[in-house]
Amino acid sequence: MTTLTHPTLKKPNFNLKALLFNRSEKPYVHPYLGGFLLGLVLFAAFFLTGNGLGASGGLNRIVVYIEDLIVPAHVDRVPYLIKLAGGDKDPLDDWIVPLVFGTLVGGFVSGWLNGRLHVKTNKGPNISTRARWGMAFLGGAIMGYGARLARGCTSGQALSGGAVLSVGSWAFMFAVFGGAYALAYFVRRLWN
Amino acid sequence: MPIFPLPLETLLGKPLMYVLFGVIGFAFGYVLEISGFGDSTKLAAQFYFKELTVLKVMFTAIVVAMVLIFAMVGLGLLDYNQVWVNPTYLWSGILGGLIMGVGFIVGGFCPGTSLVSAATFKIDGAFFVLGGLFGIFLFGETEWLYDYWWNTSGFFGRLTIMDWLNLPTGVVVTLIVFMALFMFWGSEQLERLVGKRDLKREPRSRYVAAGALIAGAFAVSLIGQSTIEQKWSRLEPVKAPALANREVQIHPGELLTTMDNNRLNLIMLDVRSESDYNLFHIRSAQNVPLSELATAVPKLLLEPSQNTVYVVMSNDEATATDAWKLLTASSLPNVYILEGGVNNWIGAFTTEETAIAPASGPVADDKLKFTFMAALGDRYPAADPSPEEWKLDFTPKIKLQVNRDKSGGGCG
Numbered sequence: 001m002t003t004l005t006h007p008t009l010k011k012p013n014f015n016l017k018a019l020l021f022n023r024s025e026k027p028y029v030h031p032y033l034g035g036f037l038l039g040l041v042l043f044a045a046f047f048l049t050g051n052g053l054g055a056s057g058g059l060n061r062i063v064v065y066i067e068d069l070i071v072p073a074h075v076d077r078v079p080y081l082i083k084l085a086g087g088d089k090d091p092l093d094d095w096i097v098p099l100v101f102g103t104l105v106g107g108f109v110s111g112w113l114n115g116r117l118h119v120k121t122n123k124g125p126n127i128s129t130r131a132r133w134g135m136a137f138l139g140g141a142i143m144g145y146g147a148r149l150a151r152g153c154t155s156g157q158a159l160s161g162g163a164v165l166s167v168g169s170w171a172f173m174f175a176v177f178g179g180a181y182a183l184a185y186f187v188r189r190l191w192n
Numbered sequence: 193m194p195i196f197p198l199p200l201e202t203l204l205g206k207p208l209m210y211v212l213f214g215v216i217g218f219a220f221g222y223v224l225e226i227s228g229f230g231d232s233t234k235l236a237a238q239f240y241f242k243e244l245t246v247l248k249v250m251f252t253a254i255v256v257a258m259v260l261i262f263a264m265v266g267l268g269l270l271d272y273n274q275v276w277v278n279p280t281y282l283w284s285g286i287l288g289g290l291i292m293g294v295g296f297i298v299g300g301f302c303p304g305t306s307l308v309s310a311a312t313f314k315i316d317g318a319f320f321v322l323g324g325l326f327g328i329f330l331f332g333e334t335e336w337l338y339d340y341w342w343n344t345s346g347f348f349g350r351l352t353i354m355d356w357l358n359l360p361t362g363v364v365v366t367l368i369v370f371m372a373l374f375m376f377w378g379s380e381q382l383e384r385l386v387g388k389r390d391l392k393r394e395p396r397s398r399y400v401a402a403g404a405l406i407a408g409a410f411a412v413s414l415i416g417q418s419t420i421e422q423k424w425s426r427l428e429p430v431k432a433p434a435l436a437n438r439e440v441q442i443h444p445g446e447l448l449t450t451m452d453n454n455r456l457n458l459i460m461l462d463v464r465s466e467s468d469y470n471l472f473h474i475r476s477a478q479n480v481p482l483s484e485l486a487t488a489v490p491k492l493l494l495e496p497s498q499n500t501v502y503v504v505m506s507n508d509e510a511t512a513t514d515a516w517k518l519l520t521a522s523s524l525p526n527v528y529i530l531e532g533g534v535n536n537w538i539g540a541f542t543t544e545e546t547a548i549a550p551a552s553g554p555v556a557d558d559k560l561k562f563t564f565m566a567a568l569g570d571r572y573p574a575a576d577p578s579p580e581e582w583k584l585d586f587t588p589k590i591k592l593q594v595n596r597d598k599s600g601g602g603c604g
Contacts, residue, residue, distance in 0.1 A: 028234075031245045032376075032398055034227030035252025041219045042257040047264060049213070050197030050274050053220050055304035056328065059321075063328045080335040098210040100307065102217020107308030109218070110225035121315045122232045122300070129315075136232070136316040139299015140306065140323020141330070143292050147303055148331035149342070150288025151281060154302035155220075157289075159250065161278035163257035165353040165364060168280030172289040177247075179293020184239035187297055191236040 023115035042163055051095060052160025056144065056153035058100030060084070061091040124191040135190060150175075194271040196264065221308050230309040232300030232316055239297055242387035244379035251372045259408040262365050266415035268426065273493055273523040282346025299323065350490040362413025369409040373402050420486060424521040431520055440516065441531040444540040445584030447503055451476075452579040457500040459492070461485070463515040464506050464534070468560055470567040472548070474505070474537065475576040482511050482518075489522045501590060505530035505537075510558040525593050535561045541574040541582060548572065 028034070045052055061084060068075045068085040075081040085091040111117045123132035147153040150172050152161070158176065161169020200209040227249050228234045237243040264270035296302055301309060301320045309317025335342060353364050383389040418426070434440050442450075450458055460477035462469050469479040480488050492502070502524060506512040512529045519527045530537065538561075542548055547565045555561045570576060 028228035029226045030395065031227065031248035032252050032401060034223060035249040036256055036401070037223045038220075038227065038249060038253035039256025039260070041216065041223055042253055043260040044219075045216050046257065046261055046275055047196050047270055048198055049200060049216070051276050053216070053304075055302075055307060056324070059303060059325055060328050060332070063325050064332065067329070067332070078332070078336060079339065081332055095210065095213045098214040099217035099220070102214035102219075103221035103224070103304065103307050104217075104311045105214075106218035106221025106223075107225045107230060107311035108221075110222040111230065111308075111312030114226065116225070116230070117312050119313045119315065122309075123316065124233065124236075132316050133319045136299050136301075136319035137323035137326075139295045139297075140301070140320035140325075141295070141327035142323075143295030143299055143302060143320075144324035144327025144329075145331050146288045146291030146293075146295055146327075147324075148288070148328055148335075149291060150285045152278060153292070153304060154250075155304040157278055157285070159253060159257075160276075162254040163261060164272075164275055164277045165258065165361075165368075166278040166280060167348065167351045167353055167356045168282055168285045169278045170353065171280075171282060172285040175286045175289025176293045176296065179290035180239050180297040181293070183294050183297050188240065190298070191233065191300075192240060 020112060020117055023112070023117075025115035038159075039163075042159060046160075046164065049095070052156065052163065053099065054096050054152065054156035054160065055100060055103065056147035057156055058094075058096040059144070060148060061094055061097055062100075064091040124189070126189055126192070132190075194265075194268055194274075196270045197274055220304070221311065224305055224308045225312065229305040230312045230314060230317065232309065232314070232320075235302075235305060236297065236300050237387075240386070241382045243389075244383060247379055248376060251375060255369050255372045255405060258365060258368065259405065259412060262361055262412045262417070263408065263415065266361075266412055266417050268418060271523050272417075273489075277350050277352060279494060280346070280348040280351040281342075282348065284342050284345060286346075295327075350493055352490075355490070360413070361417045362409070362415075365412045366406075366409040369405050373405070376402075420518055420521050424517050427521055431517075435513065435516070438531075439589060440528050441509065442503065442528045442589050443531050443584065443586035444537045445582070445586040446588055446590065447474075447530055447537075448577060448579050448582060448584070450501060450503070450590060455499060457496060459495065459500060459502050461488075461502060461504045461515065461519075462506075462534075463504055463511050467567075468507065468534075470569055471560065471564045472534065472538065472562070472568070472572060473570055473575065474534070475570040477505065477570075482506075482515055485515055485518055486522075489519070489524070492519070492524055493522075499592065500526060501592070502527045503530055504528070506533050506558055507535055507560050508533045508558045526590070528590060533558070538562055538574055540584065541577040548574065 042053055064075070064081055064084045067081065068091060075085050076087065121129050121132055123129065127135070143153075150157060152172075154176065157169045158173040162173055200212065204212065224230070228245060229249070234243065235246055238246040261270065261275070265272045292302070299320050301317065303324050306317050306320040306324060310321045354361050357364065380391055380394070384391050450456060460474060462473050462477040462479050463482045463485060464479070465481055466479060473479065502519060504512045504515040504519065504527065506515070509529060509532065512533060516527055516529050532539075538548060547568065548562050551561050551563050
């Protein structure tokens with residue numbers, strides 16, 4: 001008996017891994033060109049919608065949404081959370097939430113088109129991968145706390161408020177650079 | 193009349209509006225990624241003076257957007273008063289900024305860049321996002337500890353650099369462009385010295401770009417920014433008929449029911465002199481003499497636009513009408529005039545009050561037509577009439593209009 005092979009019965013030649021990862025890696029654009037394009041996006045946001053860009057505000061709403069699912073009574077007791085999700089308010093019903101999802105998709109598509117999707121950990125040469133993960137989580141927590149305290153992150157305060165000339169946003173921006181430079185020397189082992 | 197920013201919610205409806213925000217977010221994420229902001233080592237290099245990509249990208253974006261925004265404002269296409277300017281909370285902003293700086297150098301990202309990093313499958317980026325969510329959660333749970341300080345300390349409202357330095361917009365824009373160019377030059381020198389970068393290989397077209405930025409800043413200065421009078425003259429053809437047809441002059445009875453409606457955020461602005469205000473004023477009306485009204489506008493712009501109603505009043509209507517023009521030209525929505533002013537109000541709500549007597553003899557226009565025994569302010573029954581007691585007939589005129597949803601803003 002001969003084995004019959006029919007082209008339509010063959011396993012489809014579809015490989016998600018190859019589709020995602022086997023693209024040649026392209027270099028990043030020049031910082032000034034990247035900045036110019038970012039400036040155009042920021043301008044378009046303000047011109048069309050009156051709002052700038054943001055990230056931590058959207059993450060905040062996602063956190064409060066989850067809290068509201070698990071402990072709605074608690075959310076209704078904390079004044080700060082009431083403002084976002086008290087009663088029948090939907091914390092996700094805000095422009096910043098689709099913006100954050102768009103940012104994720106945009107980053108992914110760019111990484112894919114330019115061959116920069118790699119499952120890997122970026123770190124300094126003198127730190128273990130696990131330590132880098134711990135530091136990333138710790139830094140993220142500090143950053144998240146500071147961003148809410150400052151009512152915005154690098155995107156929502158520094159970029160957006162900076163471009164429309166808010167005094168508080170400029171003070172904030174210099175504080176971010178100041179804080180990072182002040183500590184950079186003491187944590188140089190993390191990165192060098 | 194500036195048509196931008198667009199009234200998106202009325203124009204597109206909510207779902208399509210959110211799609212537009214998603215598209216803007218897509219472009220944002222895409223540009224962050226092609227600039228290398230998904231790589232934590234590239235971001236951290238900023239703080240060891242080896243590669244100042246972060247500073248270059250950020251400041252280029254800020255000055256490019258700034259020049260374009262203020263050029264459009266100057267040309268009358270974009271309404272600056274409807275653009276969200278992050279209110280200044282100086283001390284919490286500076287403290288939060290310092291904390292974020294620490295998080296930046298420890299974790300290697302800021303929130304926006306960590307999203308892009310995680311989206312390109314970088315594990316450290318994903319850990320940073322998780323940490324960020326945890327930090328945000330912690331803030332929400334601990335904010336009550338210093339709620340008062342967080343909401344008041346160093347609060348200056350909508351404070352722009354132009355207001356702070358008392359300089360024209362064009363001058364501020366030009367100064368910031370030069371400051372940015374100086375910082376770019378300094379960054380390149382640091383990259384040459386510390387990062388051993390060969391500056392000869394940098395594209396020469398960046399000099400052209402710098403020249404274009406300076407030209408843009410000069411153009412903003414030349415165009416100038418409209419004064420409130422110019423804004424009103426542009427608005428006059430549209431808005432003057434409402435004034436003439438008495439569509440914005442509300443009856444005292446309507447003001448009384450509006451005061452009683454706690455779904456509305458009513459702001460009553462008494463634009464008379466302080467001495468008249470001290471003699472008699474409606475309870476919870478704020479005294480802002482016409483000459484000081486322009487300086488109060490930045491504060492009023494922070495009021496929620498969905499349900500705020502402004503009612504301006506003078507003794508009759510003349511001064512209040514000027515105030516109405518000023519506030520309308522400043523893009524405040526839902527501004528109304530108290531019909532017949534305070535004189536009409538007192539006439540409508542005074543029965544047998546001995547402390548208030550009609551003035552004897554003729555009174556000039558827009559002056560008080562009553563005399564008072566003492567400057568009792570709002571301690572008269574007529575200053576706070578009961579809505580149950582007084583049922584006056586009137587034609588309702590207040591129609592809520594939403595310019596645009598300003599909630600949130602920035603990172604709200």
